[in-house]
Amino acid sequence: MDQRLSKSAEEWRQTTARRAREKAKERQSKFVTSSNIEVPDLSTEEDLRDFAPHEKLGYPGEFPYTRGIHPGMYRSRLWTMRQYAGFGTAEESNKRYHFLLSQGTTGLSVAFDLPTQMGYDADSQLAEGEVGKVGVSISSLEDMETLLSGLPLERISTSMTINATASILLALYIAVAKKQGADIRKLSGTVQNDILKEYTARGTYIYPPRHSMRIITDIFRYCAENLPRWNTISISGYHIREAGATAVQEIAFTLSNAMSYVQAAIEAGLDVDRFAGQLSFFFNSHNNLFEEVAKFRAARRMWATIMRERFQAKDPRSLMLRFHTQTAGSTLTAQQPDNNIVRTAYQALAAVLGGTQSLHTNSRDEALALPTEASARVALRTQQILAYETGVADAVDPLAGSYFIESLTNTLEEQAWAYIHKIDELGGSVRAIERGFMQAEIEQAAYEYQLALEHEQAIVVGVNRFVTEEEERPTLLRVTPEVARRQKEKLxxxxxxxxxxxxxxxxxxxxxxxxxxxxxxxxxxxxxxxxxxxxxxxxxxxxxxxxxxxxxxxx
Structure with missing residues (x-):
């Protein structure tokens, strides 16, 4: 061994690193992740002194699934490439789906307008001004037939971002498939169906929690018996993160909500290994690349432990955290919108390095309006370049063993467990939501981030640093009031x-x-x-x- 090498990280800090800092100061006094976890100047084996690789890492496709739920991961099959789309009428959205499929997307992801999400028809007074604005307007089977016209439902996977009315949209999808002559047992896709995060972070709920949970468990039971390839829920950390939560809170609140769904299903008489394999998750991929990679790995490990130890699940599929990822909408800026292409690319990279099963990449103009076809194509091409040109899909969990990644994964897990134990003490997710605990934690995190922006402790390029005075605005997609008139006439x-x-x-x-x-x-x-x-x-x-x-x- 070369005796000139430092014998410990601390010795290195006090010698080589200290001399370097005397010549050139570090650019800030403290480096932290979005969850306020301090980033060390150097990570070494000393940070993993008590780390048991066989226990904490294992191998891909084996418990605790830290390294991925499939042995071959993307060497065997690439993630499903989705583009979240839906606007105006069913006719217009159907054209967009055919366009996306022609460009190489491998799964559909449907956005619904607010009236549809809240259980109001397009001709309801409460729908006024919102018909078709943030998603497609669906009021009847006639609309759904038009939306899915020409789409081979037995052969494509469809994700529907719908919660309070998930049972109705799933019923509409099944009815269209039956009219097409499809075998509904061959249908694959997802309904988001996660009402607890609506109470916590988003607000598109209709019924009180007890009744909402009843509808959700009815969906679990029906799909277990009739739609074995359908994901009955997509337990969403995405919207929790969009509301201002940290990465730690995203893990903790999402898994706590998931435990409530599992417990409710068991109490309704369902066998855990009968329905747990149809549960899926939906996470955000934010800007701090390494923290996001570590977040996905920590969540996978925690869920496997929860299902095996808390719920005594035996089927390996019940232990696997299968998740869709969407890049972070809240990070997109109206200023210098081309920068959003770059943000989205790095966020997509984090999702892939973290082992996602499905991915949506946001479009450059989504801070201003619904995406145009051209913007949606660039967002899809971002995924395709990542998959086919960068080589990141060729090795399974390539960052495993990194001192920094493994240490950060451990820290995120430890802090998320602390939140989960607190929620357990409050009586579980439903009770914690009723007491306002999760909402208050998210609000505090959002407030602290806003302060960091205002004091330039957090930098957003083009917003509080590197600002340009005059900017060219891109061509935007607009939904006109004509959409509402046509929908009312159809109804x-x-x-x-x-x-x-x-x-x-x-x-x-x-x-x-x-x-x-x-x-x-x-x-x-x-x-x-x-x-x-x-x-x-x-x-x-x-x-x-x-x-x-x-x-x-x-x-």
């Missing part, structure tokens, strides 16, 4: 054409079932097949379940 014509007596019978049957314990999914499917509208079905359940209003802390 009026549908109500005249359908068998309204049959519709009322189906709605009454659903309402009666909601007051009891029967699984609601078959009745919702019956209702949509009779061309009952989304608003009518939602109202039938509103009459039984009531509506949830904003949570107020009980502290």
């Amino acid at each position: 009026a014509a549908l109500r005249l054409r359908r068998d309204n007596l049959q519709v009322q019978e189906k709605l009454q049957a659903l309402e009666q079932a909601a007051a009891g314990t029967e699984n609601l999914m078959p009745l919702i499917i019956d209702a949509v097949e009779a061309y009952a509208t989304l608003g009518e079905i939602s109202d039938a359940m509103r009459r039984v379940f009531g509506e949830q209003h904003e949570f107020r802390s009980l502290e």
Whole structure:
């Protein structure tokens, strides 16, 4: 051994590094991640002194799945490339899906407008001004048939970002597939169906928690029996992060919510190994590249432990945290929008290095409007360049064994467990949400980040540093009021054409079932097949379940 080498990291800091700092000061006094975890100047084996690689890392495809849920990962199959899309009418969105498929996307991801998310038809007074604005307007089976026209539902995977009305949109999807002659057991895709994060961070909920959880477990049971390839929920840390949470909070709150869903399903009489393999997750990929990679690895390890030790799951598939990733919308800037292409590329890189199963890359103009075709194509090409040109998909978990990555993974896990234990003490996620605990933690984290921006402790290029005075605005996609008018006309014509007596019978049957314990999914499917509208079905359940209003802390 060369005796000139330092014998420890601390000795190196006091000699070689100190002499260098005397000549050139470090550019800031403290380096931290987005979760305020201090970044050391150097990571060494000393940071992993008590680390047991066989216990904490293992091998890809084996417990605890830190290194990935599949042995071959992207050497065997690339991640599913999705582009979140939907705007205006079903006709316009259908054209966008065909365009994306022609450009090489390998899975669809559907965005719905706010009225659809909240259970209102396009002709409802409460839908005024919002029809088709942030997603596609879907009020009936007729709309869904148009949305999915020409799409081979047995052969493509479709993700639907829908929560309070997830049961209705899934029923509509099934009804269209049946009309196409598809075998519904071959359908693959996901409904987000994560209502707890809506209460925590986003706000598109309808019913109180107890009734919402009942609908969710009904979906679990129905899909376990009829749609074995369908992901019944996408437990979302994405929106929690978008609301201002740190990476630690994203892990902790998402996994705590997931535990509540599993517990609710078990209490409803479902066998854990019967439904757990159909659970999926949805994470954000933010700007701090190494923290994001470590976040995904920590979450995978924690979920495997939770499922095996807390819920006694035996099937290996029940232990696997399968997740979709979307790059961070909250990091996109209206200023210098071309910079968003670069941000998205690095965020996508973190997701792939972290082992995602599916990925959506945001478009450059999404801080200003819904993406144009040209912007959506660039976002998709970002994924394709990553997959086919960079080599990052060729090795399984290439960052494993990095002193820094493994140390950061351990720290994120430790801090996330501390949050989970606190939530357990409060009585679980539902109780913690009712008490306002998660909301307050996210609000505090968002406030601290805003202060960091204002004091330039956090830098956003083009916003609080490297600003340009004059900027050229790109061509934007606009949704006009004409969309709402056309949707209202279509609904009026549908109500005249359908068998309204049959519709009322189906709605009454659903309402009666909601007051009891029967699984609601078959009745919702019956209702949509009779061309009952989304608003009518939602109202039938509103009459039984009531509506949830904003949570107020009980502290």
